Amino acid sequence: MKPARLSLRSRIFAYMILLILVASILIAIVTINQYREQSKEYHDRRLDRKEEQVQSHVEYLINKETTYIVNTENLGLIFKDRDAIYKIADILKLKINLYSLEGDFIITSDTSIRSESILECLTAEVLNGLRNSPEKKFADSKIVLNDKEYQSSYNIITDSKFKPLGIINLQFEVDDSFEKELNEFLGRLAFAYLIMFVIAIVFAYYISRYITKSLKKIGEKLDQTRFNKRNEKIIVENAGEEIYNLITAYNSMIDELEESAVKLAKSEREQAWREMAKQVAHEIKNPLTPMRLSVQSFQRKFDPNDPKIHEKVNEYTKTLIQQIDTMSNIASAFSNFAKMPAQQNEMLNVVEITRLAMEIFNENYINYSYEEAEIIAKFDRTQLIRVITNLVKNAIQAISNDRPPRIDVRVFEENNMVTITVKDNGIGITKENEPKIFEPKFTTKTSGMGLGLGMVKNIVETYEGSITFTSEENKGTTFRVSFPKN
Secondary structure, eight states: OOOOOOOHHHHHHHHHHHHHHHHHHHHHHHHHHHHHHHHHHHHHHHHHHHHHHHHHHHHHIIIIIOOSOOSSTTHHHHHHGGGHHHHHHHHHTSEEEEEOTTSOEEEESOTTOOOGGGSOOOOHHHHHHHHHOTTSEEEOOOEEETTEEEEEEEEEEEOTTOOEEEEEEEEEEOOTHHHHHHHHHHHHHHHHHHHHHHHHHHHHHHHHHHHHHHHHHHHHHHHHOOTTSOOOOOOOTTOOHHHHHHHHHHHHHHHHHHHHHHHHHHHHHHHHHHHHHHHHHHHHHHHHHHHHHHHHHHHHHOOTTOTTHHHHHHHHHHHHHHHHHHHHHHHHHHHTTOOSSOOOOEEEEHHHHHHHHHTTOOOTTEEEEESSSOOEEEEOHHHHHHHHHHHHHHHHHTOOTTSOOOEEEEEEEETTEEEEEEEEOSSOOOTTTGGGTTSTTOOSSSSSOSOHHHHHHHHHHHTTOEEEEEEETTTEEEEEEEEEOO
């Protein structure tokens, strides 16, 4: 059973939809990345502006407003004086945390924090980042406080002589307007994609149908093309260049096919007569050979004083009559242009028919054996005799001159099948000739037309049987015929 395959129309439709789908996904990915890059850039610029503003307020506070000595120890007092840290945080809408240069917490602008122990000291990562930064600043990742997202940065505070005093941490709430805008845009984009996808499905359906319409018509014509009848040419209006070339090639093929059909029909008729003549000659020759052998054997063994002379005459006569009947059947079949010979099914004792067929062979090296005296099967008597005589004759012709000849014919029943084997110790069959052994007109002998084994194969297969063989060069061959009992 052949695996199911998509039609060209279905594949064109699927590829168009897939292309649109992939393009939509890529556009969506690029759009999301672009919005996120813009959002990141916006927040970075916003943080820089906040830092610049804080820096200006801190410089003004340290250099002009404070009455305390400007050093690290007084840093907390300076920022707490006149609520400076709260004012700066309120003006700039952010949270400010102040740490010493060693990372210890000093003060925060978050009035909701009542205990300084809530805030921890700075991590080693922040401190190392500040020390290694040429700009003496460190941008920390986003943090979440009270279910709100904040962007955080750290800067070193210096006095007017650029001496480090402490570390200031700025935290401002991240503006989620970009995320909201992105979600709204993606919603609108998804709706637009959905409409576009539906339109694309309809468009792809009709486009694929239009493209494959001419191909479908050509395919239908190709399916209807027969060698033995007149085929119609394809006519398609407004066909594209490729389809037009395909149609032209098909129409040319139809013209050539009709010419070839006429020539072939004539050649087949002539060949059929030649093959018929060869087959009739071969079929007539088959019974003539055993008839000749029977007459020669009768002449050689005739003894008028033999008390069993009448019994032997009857056997010889019976054998000759059987072969004459075979020739009569062949002649009748040929005269009626029917299959030769006509098949007559009857219930036969295969053991007995085989014995009768073997009686025409008088060679002492031919042995016949059977397991049961009676094996009944449905077969044509004449055709069964023809199968056996052909196989035995082939075995005789394969005899080797460098050893005593031996041919064993055996009949037995196996798995409700009748089996006949013909085994010889002759020259065998070469590996090169094994695939061709049942081909009509194939022969390795100087005489004969090579129709015997092909005919045997056809007869056996007509009765739903099989014929096989095993062979070794210079050792012999065994043919095995099996067919159902009924």
